[in-house]
Amino acid sequence: MSPRWFSRGRLLAPGSTIGLVALGCSLLYELDSAQCSTNADCESKGPSFAGTECVASLCVTPAATGGSSGGSGGSGEAGSRGAECVEHMDCVNARHGNPHLCREGSCVPLTLARECPLVLGLGKDNENLKRPDPIVFGAYSYVDPIAPRLSVPTLNYELAINEVNERGGLSGGTGGTRRPFIAVVCNGRDSPDLDASLGHLVDELQVPAILASLHGLDLLEAFETKGLPNNVFFLSPLEADNKLRNLPDNGLLWHMLTSSTELAPAYLPLLERSERWVRAQLELSEDDPIRVALVDARVPFLTDIVDYLVKNARFNGKSLTQNGNDGNLRRVTIDSNILVSTPDIAEAFGQLQEFKPHVVLAIASGEFAQLRDSYEAGLPPSEFxxxxxxxxxxxxxPAFAGHPSASRTLGVNFAGAEDRTLYEAYLLKLQSNYGSSGLLLEGSENFYDAAYYLMYAIAGAGNPPRLTGREVALGMARLVDGPLQFEVGQRIADAIDTLESTASAAMTLHGTMGPPTFNTSTGVRRGLPSVYCIEGGTFVQDAMTYDPVSQELEGEPCIEGF
Known part of the structure; x- marks a missing residue:
């Protein structure tokens, strides 16, 4: 059972940088090297670079204006007088291989240079884009402008899309042709320009669905401002905070990971075990109180967990509130680096120095590493x-894997599948294809599963004249509790044939994370928490599992005698 990745800055490809700006243009080639310093440098490269401009050391084609591009990808009107194109391949050929669609006689770019620079599923020589009716959907990921493809979510998306396309995609194209899937990938991290990327996906490309790997507040904004009003289906590969879980969404917002309220209970027995371990290490009696610091970052999902702990957690035989009154609990609230680029931890550091906790409940994000480093650096060698x-x-x-405190660090995460067979088969494929990327690929299967659920949901939507989010939502519901059993990445053609056979055909689609335990009322996947630890510089997934009946943890952590 393996936990899930959260897309953050650590998904940046090794050695890559951030800062390329190319507004209003479509990239001519992959962003991998400096091509120019002036427009003349582009012109000197030959006829294939005619009409390009030098922007941020790259030769780019100015973006086309006008036209629209719906998710179903239909071609232009044949024989239209003065039309720029008749078929998609007319645009691909005219635009130096850059991905464009032909819509109503106009070539519409799939990319938006800085915010949406990457397209998946094109096939060799753009063969899938040249088909009459490709299915275009949106996706958010971490997108490094220098190496846009190299992030864990993107590689998972690509693997799933390629697997489905290699088996023919969907039926129902013009003249009996097959319909491949194509994903336009936009940046969802480091203060993304959601107005620009959503305008491109929803208004210009008119995608019916989006794989929305966005943190909670960004996801809420994106869905409420663009998704719900425009009938676009959103499938988040990530977690659901309480507001997202209870959001009126007309069935258009689903989540691959469970909610904060289902994750939080694992902290209760984990805190209890920690107290016992501390008492044993310090030879404290039951009457000797221990001190606990609760460090929480201002992110809705984490705040939900903290609210649960304040109501339910106990140590020293008392509630957190009672321990706070006794001076044995110190709550320290900090900004999260998810929302604030450089959080100020000075005050929090001072509080930890003064309080000297035995246990730190760090319901926080990446900024906590600096706080921990500063605190531990100031402790005398003899200090507990x-x-x-x-x-x-x-x-x-990685700031936790190699730190001296790794042997004293335990974390709560989303439990993986009880039966690991499908996960291990998937991980073997992922590592075989992308093992040289230098990225940590284990525990990222929620992105792979999300891509499959979205594509199969589109298959289950039928072939309406215009595919919208509502049809995709109905298709998603057909994957949850049907009589036929299928697995992601296996028997792909059979699964698609089943969904396309009749409008009422349904299946139970098992993912690498396990069965589809979605709450169809909220769209949130039900799941259990587990505990991870660090051993020998390696994160150990699902070291302990949580039993909701006994409310206890089972398994052995990496801390001796814990």
Missing amino acids: KPVYLVSPYLFGD
């Missing part, structure tokens, strides 16, 4: 060093 109980956001963070 605390146990750290950390959040899902810190799984896989």
Whole structure:
């Protein structure tokens, strides 16, 4: 059972940088090297670069204006007088291979230079884009402008899309042709320009669905401003905070990971075990109180967990409120680096120095590493060093794997599949294709599963004259509790044939994360928490599992005697 990745800055490709700006243009080639310093440099490269401009050291084609591009990807009107194109391949040929669609006689770019620079599923020599009716959907990921393809979510999306396309995609294209899937990938991290990317996906391309790998507040804004009003289906590969879980969404918003309220209970027995371990290490009696610091970052999902802990957690035989009144609990609230680029931890550091906790409940994100480093650096060698109980956001963070406190760090995350067979088969494929990327690929299967659920939901939507989010939502519901059993990445053609056979055909689609335990009322996948730890510089997934009946943890963590 393996936990899930959260897309953050650590998904940046090794050695890559951020800062390329190319507004209003379509990239001519992959962003991998400097091509020019002036427009003349582009012109000197030959006829294929005619009409390009030098922007941020790259030769780019100015974006076309006008036209629209719906998710179903239909071609232009044949024989239209003065039309720029008749078929998609007319645009591909005229635009130097850059991905464009032909719509109503105009070539419409799939990319938006800075915000949406990447297209998946094109096939060799853009063969899938040259088909009459490709299915275009949107996707958010971490997109480095220098190496836009190299991030964990994107590689998972690509693997799933290629697997489905290699088996023919969907039926129903013009003249009996097959319909491949094509994904336009936009940046969802580091203060993304959602107005620009959503305007491109929803208004210009008119996609019916989006794989929305966005943090909670960005996801809420994107869905409420563009998704819901425009009938676009959103499938988030990530977690759901309480507001997202309870949002009136007309069935258009689903989540691959469970909610904060289902994850939080694992902290209760974890804190209880930590207290016992601390008492044993310090030879404290039951009457001797221990001190716990609760460090929480201002992110809705984490705030939900903290609210649960304030109501339910206990140590020293008392509630958190009672311990706070006794001076044995110190709550320290900090900004998250998810929302604030450089959080100020000075005050929090001072509080930890003064309080000297035995246990730190770090319901925080990446900024906590600096706070922990500063605190531990100031401790005398003889001072007791605390146990750290950390959040899902810190799984896989290299700042924790190699730190001296790794042997005292445990975290709560989303439990993986009880039966690991499908996960291990998927991971073998992912590593075979992308193992040389230098990225940590384990525990990222929620992105792979999300891509499959979205594509199969589109297959289950039928072939309406214009595909919208509502049809995709109905198709998603057909994957949850049907009589036939299918698995992602297996028997792909059979699964698609089943969904396309009749409008009432349904299946139970098992993912690498396990069965489809979605709450169809909220769109949130039900799941259990587990505990991860760090051993020998490696994150150990699902070291302990949580039993909701006994409300206890089962398994052995990496801390001796814990």
